[in-house]
Amino acid sequence: MTVSEVRKRYLEFFKKRGHTIIPSAPIVPGNDPTTLFTSSGMQPLVPYLLGKDHPEGNRLTNSQMSFRAGDIEEVGDNRHTTFFEMLGNWSLGDYFKKEQLPWIFEFLTDPAQGLGFDPAKLYVTVFDGDESAGMELDTESVEIWKQLFKEKGIGAELVRLGTEEEGYEKGSQGGRIFAYGSKKNWWSRSGVPSNMPAGEPGGPDSEIFYDFGTPHDPKWGANCHVNCDCGRFVEICNSVFMQYVKDPDSSFSELPKKNVDFGGGLERLTATTLQESDVFLIDVFDSARNVLEAKTGKRYGSDEQVTRSFRIILDHIRAASFMLAESVVPSNTEAGYVLRRLIRRSIREADRLGVTETLLPEVAASFSEVYAEQYPHILEAADKIREELQKEEEKFRKTLSQGLREFEKLLSKHEVSPDDAFILFTSYGFPVEMTEELAKERGITLDMNAVATKMKEHQDTSRAGGAQRFAGGLADHSEQTVRYHTSHHILLKALQIVLGDEVKQRGSNITAERLRIDFSHGAKMTDEQKAKVEEIANEVIYQDLPVTRTVMPRTEAEKLGAQMEFGVKYPDMVSVYSVGPIHATEENPDIPNAFSLEFCGGPHVKNTSEIHEGGKRFKIQKEEAVAAGVRRIKAVLV
Numbered sequence: 001m002t003v004s005e006v007r008k009r010y011l012e013f014f015k016k017r018g019h020t021i022i023p024s025a026p027i028v029p030g031n032d033p034t035t036l037f038t039s040s041g042m043q044p045l046v047p048y049l050l051g052k053d054h055p056e057g058n059r060l061t062n063s064q065m066s067f068r069a070g071d072i073e074e075v076g077d078n079r080h081t082t083f084f085e086m087l088g089n090w091s092l093g094d095y096f097k098k099e100q101l102p103w104i105f106e107f108l109t110d111p112a113q114g115l116g117f118d119p120a121k122l123y124v125t126v127f128d129g130d131e132s133a134g135m136e137l138d139t140e141s142v143e144i145w146k147q148l149f150k151e152k153g154i155g156a157e158l159v160r161l162g163t164e165e166e167g168y169e170k171g172s173q174g175g176r177i178f179a180y181g182s183k184k185n186w187w188s189r190s191g192v193p194s195n196m197p198a199g200e201p202g203g204p205d206s207e208i209f210y211d212f213g214t215p216h217d218p219k220w221g222a223n224c225h226v227n228c229d230c231g232r233f234v235e236i237c238n239s240v241f242m243q244y245v246k247d248p249d250s251s252f253s254e255l256p257k258k259n260v261d262f263g264g265g266l267e268r269l270t271a272t273t274l275q276e277s278d279v280f281l282i283d284v285f286d287s288a289r290n291v292l293e294a295k296t297g298k299r300y301g302s303d304e305q306v307t308r309s310f311r312i313i314l315d316h317i318r319a320a321s322f323m324l325a326e327s328v329v330p331s332n333t334e335a336g337y338v339l340r341r342l343i344r345r346s347i348r349e350a351d352r353l354g355v356t357e358t359l360l361p362e363v364a365a366s367f368s369e370v371y372a373e374q375y376p377h378i379l380e381a382a383d384k385i386r387e388e389l390q391k392e393e394e395k396f397r398k399t400l401s402q403g404l405r406e407f408e409k410l411l412s413k414h415e416v417s418p419d420d421a422f423i424l425f426t427s428y429g430f431p432v433e434m435t436e437e438l439a440k441e442r443g444i445t446l447d448m449n450a451v452a453t454k455m456k457e458h459q460d461t462s463r464a465g466g467a468q469r470f471a472g473g474l475a476d477h478s479e480q481t482v483r484y485h486t487s488h489h490i491l492l493k494a495l496q497i498v499l500g501d502e503v504k505q506r507g508s509n510i511t512a513e514r515l516r517i518d519f520s521h522g523a524k525m526t527d528e529q530k531a532k533v534e535e536i537a538n539e540v541i542y543q544d545l546p547v548t549r550t551v552m553p554r555t556e557a558e559k560l561g562a563q564m565e566f567g568v569k570y571p572d573m574v575s576v577y578s579v580g581p582i583h584a585t586e587e588n589p590d591i592p593n594a595f596s597l598e599f600c601g602g603p604h605v606k607n608t609s610e611i612h613e614g615g616k617r618f619k620i621q622k623e624e625a626v627a628a629g630v631r632r633i634k635a636v637l638v
């Protein structure tokens with residue numbers, strides 16, 4: 001099957017079972033100051049899983065564009081990608097295990113409505129309990145699985161493994177249902193039960209693995225098992241059951257409203273329908289792979305290193321295309337930095353494949369076409385994506401040749417040392433492998449272990465920074481951040497009043513220290529324009545206007561002129577925030593409307609008086625260009 005076919009079948013399957021199909025949130029969440037990327041289908045739904053009412057009801061399904069920056073270094077094998085789509089279905093206090101597990105089993109095995117997998121190839125895991133938390137084996141899931149396999153005439157023995165390590169030793173032979181402890185089969189935002197603060201929900205999960213039947217490679221251990229790295233078993237999906245809440249005395253109670261969160265990798269599921277464990281062989285990569293084969297004269301699969309380089313370019317340029325389509329531009333900070341890394345890593349792999357001319361724009365063009373139907377914004381942005389990649393590739397190729405010159409300069413003074421290799425990398429982005437190659441040509445042996453140690457130290461520090469950013473999850477809804485969020489809405493409207501209605505938001509980032517907005521506008525703002533914008537914003541803030549959330553049909557919100565986020569498809573019912581009361585209606589469009597109206601999930605202040613508390617005033621700190629036709633403002637409340 002194709003990716004589109006699998007996506008369509010899944011959404012239809014759950015629609016038939018009472019679910020509303022909701023659109024994908026952007027991969028760069030504009031309204032969430034605490035995280036750079038959307039990394040799962042669950043992430044945008046966390047407020048609803050924690051109890052907020054969802055405007056589309058309590059059975060939801062979608063295919064969510066997702067990006068995991070932490071997986072960049074893993075890309076190159078047959079299954080890791082940074083960008084992927086996650087199929088998801090959710091029950092918000094509605095159905096639970098006895099519906100979810102049979103449905104997903106039916107979807108995977110039914111050839112007419114689902115994917116038609118051979119049930120004998122499926123293996124599942126369940127939660128084995130956690131003694132320290134007073135939790136027992138998830139017998140409810142075990143019984144459901146036994147019954148489901150029995151109906152297919154398949155014996156399903158339960159093997160209790162407890163820890164991951166025990167699982168590694170015992171192997172998978174003879175079992176069908178594997179019970180693992182809380183490190184493996186427990187979900188909460190803080191990890192295992194003992195790490196959870198009082199009041200936090202969590203619960204067991206149940207994964208499904210597909211057995212590709214490839215021979216086990218003993219380099220990964222004596223016995224094969226579902227979590228073995230040899231690639232024989234591939235995890236295709238997971239159902240999380242939010243069942244418990246932690247009490248102040250550290251025991252657990254059943255939640256009154258239990259949720260289901262299901263996630264399945266669209267690409268992996270598609271590859272599985274083709275009996276392929278290699279996700280890079282699914283249709284969405286076909287034309288980009290052909291471009292690479294034509295440009296390099298090398299064949300995918302012909303040699304391990306070539307295949308690895310192909311995979312890195314395919315994954316990274318697909319991810320880069322989706323980011324560029326959401327107006328992220330290569331830079332040295334935040335999402336722009338990750339984008340730059342993706343592009344530069346791809347260029348190094350292109351070099352390794354022997355391509356020295358510009359390659360990436362053409363690879364990206366194939367993705368814009370492949371995804372045009374599901375994600376029209378990527379086709380709309382096709383020209384911009386190509387231009388940005390062209391610019392960045394040219395720039396980096398210049399950097400590489402500059403690094404080469406520096407290398408020669410160093411060499412004329414002394415032998416190249418591990419320190420030099422490290423400096424060439426950090427200051428010029430010059431790959432260490434390239435320094436090693438070049439050194440070899442001059443008969444110099446570089447101590448690569450010393451280089452590796454230096455590199456690792458460097459990586460650990462940058463990872464620690466990354467981990468900190470993600471550790472907060474969706475938690476930073478501090479008062480100051482919320483004030484900046486509401487000010488952000490007011491600023492956008494003020495910009496439209498001063499510069500014209502064509503001004504649209506192209507990106508945003510809000511912290512407790514400041515707000516930042518990227519918006520479409522062709523020219524540098526004059527001092528008078530900036531002063532006018534500040535004046536309007538302060539006037540509105542000091543009018544002490546109420547800020548209200550209304551759930552309304554999308555069509556009505558559109559007619560009222562509510563601002564949308566670029567590149568986002570909205571559901572039929574939307575959440576709209578207004579600064580000042582909404583007066584205008586479809587029948588009476590002439591009555592003055594709220595000052596600002598935006599499609600937004602919040603949170604916001606209740607009244608703009610909260611923004612000026614203590615006599616604070618809105619001030620533009622900086623106005624600058626970030627890309628052709630896109631300006632950026634940083635503003636503060638002082």
Ligand SMILES: [Zn+2]
Pocket residue numbers: 216217220223224225228229230231232
């Ligand atoms: Zn194995």
Ligand SMILES: [Zn+2]
Pocket residue numbers: 031485489598599600601602
């Ligand atoms: Zn907002």
